[in-house]
Amino acid sequence: MDQPSSKPLVLVLEDEAIIALNLQDELQDSGYTVAGPFTTCGAAFQWLETATPDLAILDATLKDGPCREIALELSRREVPFLIYSGHRDDHPNLAEFHHNVWIEKPAAPNVLVRACRQLHVGCD
Amino acid sequence: MGSKSFSHECVNGNCFVSNDILLPHWDETDRLAALRSYRILDTPAEPEFDDLVQLAARACRTPIALISLVEDRRQWFKAEIGFGVRETTLDRSICLSAMLQPGLTVIPSLTDDSRFTANPLVRDEPHLRFYAGAVLETPEGLPLGALCVLDTVPRGLTDDQAFTLQTLARQVMSQMELRRAIAERDEVLAASRRIEERQTLLVRELHHRVKNTLATVQALVGATGRSSGSFEEFYTSFSNRISSLAKTHNLLTEDYWQAAPLRDLALNELKPFAESRKPRFMLIGPQIELSADLAVPIGMALHELTTNAVRHGALSVPDGYVEVRWDIVTDDSGRRLQLEWTERGGPPARPPSQEGFGSTLLRRVLPMQINADVLTEFDAEGLKFRLVAPFVDRRLVPAY
Numbered sequence A: 001m002d003q004p005s006s007k008p009l010v011l012v013l014e015d016e017a018i019i020a021l022n023l024q025d026e027l028q029d030s031g032y033t034v035a036g037p038f039t040t041c042g043a044a045f046q047w048l049e050t051a052t053p054d055l056a057i058l059d060a061t062l063k064d065g066p067c068r069e070i071a072l073e074l075s076r077r078e079v080p081f082l083i084y085s086g087h088r089d090d091h092p093n094l095a096e097f098h099h100n101v102w103i104e105k106p107a108a109p110n111v112l113v114r115a116c117r118q119l120h121v122g123c124d
Numbered sequence B: 001m002g003s004k005s006f007s008h009e010c011v012n013g014n015c016f017v018s019n020d021i022l023l024p025h026w027d028e029t030d031r032l033a034a035l036r037s038y039r040i041l042d043t044p045a046e047p048e049f050d051d052l053v054q055l056a057a058r059a060c061r062t063p064i065a066l067i068s069l070v071e072d073r074r075q076w077f078k079a080e081i082g083f084g085v086r087e088t089t090l091d092r093s094i095c096l097s098a099m100l101q102p103g104l105t106v107i108p109s110l111t112d113d114s115r116f117t118a119n120p121l122v123r124d125e126p127h128l129r130f131y132a133g134a135v136l137e138t139p140e141g142l143p144l145g146a147l148c149v150l151d152t153v154p155r156g157l158t159d160d161q162a163f164t165l166q167t168l169a170r171q172v173m174s175q176m177e178l179r180r181a182i183a184e185r186d187e188v189l190a191a192s193r194r195i196e197e198r199q200t201l202l203v204r205e206l207h208h209r210v211k212n213t214l215a216t217v218q219a220l221v222g223a224t225g226r227s228s229g230s231f232e233e234f235y236t237s238f239s240n241r242i243s244s245l246a247k248t249h250n251l252l253t254e255d256y257w258q259a260a261p262l263r264d265l266a267l268n269e270l271k272p273f274a275e276s277r278k279p280r281f282m283l284i285g286p287q288i289e290l291s292a293d294l295a296v297p298i299g300m301a302l303h304e305l306t307t308n309a310v311r312h313g314a315l316s317v318p319d320g321y322v323e324v325r326w327d328i329v330t331d332d333s334g335r336r337l338q339l340e341w342t343e344r345g346g347p348p349a350r351p352p353s354q355e356g357f358g359s360t361l362l363r364r365v366l367p368m369q370i371n372a373d374v375l376t377e378f379d380a381e382g383l384k385f386r387l388v389a390p391f392v393d394r395r396l397v398p399a400y
Helices: A017-029 A041-048 A068-076 A092-097 A109-119 B008-012 B028-037 B047-060 B095-099 B159-226 B231-254 B262-273 B292-311 B357-370
Strands: A009-013 A033-038 A055-058 A081-085 A101-104 B064-070 B074-081 B087-089 B104-107 B130-137 B143-151 B259-261 B281-284 B289-291 B321-331 B334-344 B373-378 B383-390
Touching: A009 A017, A009 A041, A017 A033, A017 A109, A017 B159, A017 B357, A033 A041, A041 A068, A055 A068, A055 A109, A068 A081, A068 A092, A081 A109, A101 A109, B028 B143, B047 B064, B047 B074, B047 B143, B047 B159, B064 B095, B064 B130, B095 B130, B095 B143, B104 B159, B130 B159, B143 B159, B159 B231, B159 B292, B159 B357, B231 B259, B231 B262, B231 B292, B259 B262, B259 B292, B262 B281, B262 B289, B262 B292, B262 B321, B289 B292, B292 B321, B292 B334, B292 B357, B292 B383, B357 B373, B357 B383
Parallel strands: A009 A033, A009 A055, A055 A081, A081 A101, B281 B321
Antiparallel strands: B064 B074, B064 B143, B074 B087, B104 B130, B130 B143, B259 B289, B321 B334, B334 B383, B373 B383
């Protein structure tokens, strides 16, 4: 999992493939390296066993359940993340992350990229 | 009630129930349906009914009292005192005969009545000798059984006892009517709860689908934009993708189960070629309904394949045609959907010089979205695309 030190590594957890791939393209165009995109929490966990990203974009609900455990693990490692999802009221089991950055779907790519830059300052 | 027709002589004595069969105005199927509609058979004892047999036994001064309901092969006792069992076979039933008479049936001496001398309960233990039963009759006049009192010595009933037994029989029916009304109300409530649940599910699904669709459309803008040379090209490809998505959603929404037939998904794309005198496409496969999870990506794949065939492949020349074959196969890992797109009679297929959204969709989106194994072959005879994906038969709405 070698990462070029100049480009911040962003983990993308999103189970809508078209959205995920577009996100990947947008992030790469904006100078990020993308880990993933992962479509399940299981796959993201497997990757996290051997690596830690600089930041993460998490969809609230994946095919194998809410992203809660991943969000907890990232918090433990002090990795900043944002949640990219429908309305936050849809996710009572993610209430503890309501103070995190939530971006409502769909958001313009520059909104997401700007939010990433704010989460991970000094990547330019 | 029929009980009013009960004649005075019978109360005190020696009037045996005659053998002349009253022709019933009901049939047994209706009678059994009515009995079952009370949903009382095989329910536990309830104090309301226990009290009524206690009262009957006490009023008639008999050791035994029963609320007997006659089913097709047994009589079952909702309440009993002095008898010790909850049901017997019909060959032991006296109520079966009593039930066929209107009002009250009194048999002062069972051993003197040829219909009952062979009855095991009369011949052997507990040597029943006396029977009096008031028919339990629905408001529609269907007999369900009897409230009866029994004794082991021959005897009769006084007028007061006969009156009480018939009144209590009507009370039994009132209790049964009440519980049926409650059961029916509960069923109506449960049904409306189920309808509400379905509504909630559908609204949630719709909300989810709208959000997802908007996010997908937004991603499509990006992806189409990156692979378009001009605004006109972008505008045409993008609009066509959106209308294809819309058609898939039409199919999903029209269906009660919120599923779309695979055949119709293919027809959505290939319909413009249906009018041609020469057949331009063949759809070969069983009737398969796809849930939204599969229908949306597969609808998009069929759109990209058709668009490509029209621009570069078999549908770009008059003699070319497309064969779409599908099936469900079962292997160790479960059921799998196989889909094959084969083009013939057109120009030789060549890999695209740069990856557009169409090939991204087939090559990267499908594996990621629906765990599909995909294979694209650029044959001299035309393009061949093959997909194998887990077939998830997820039903969104419950069946009623």
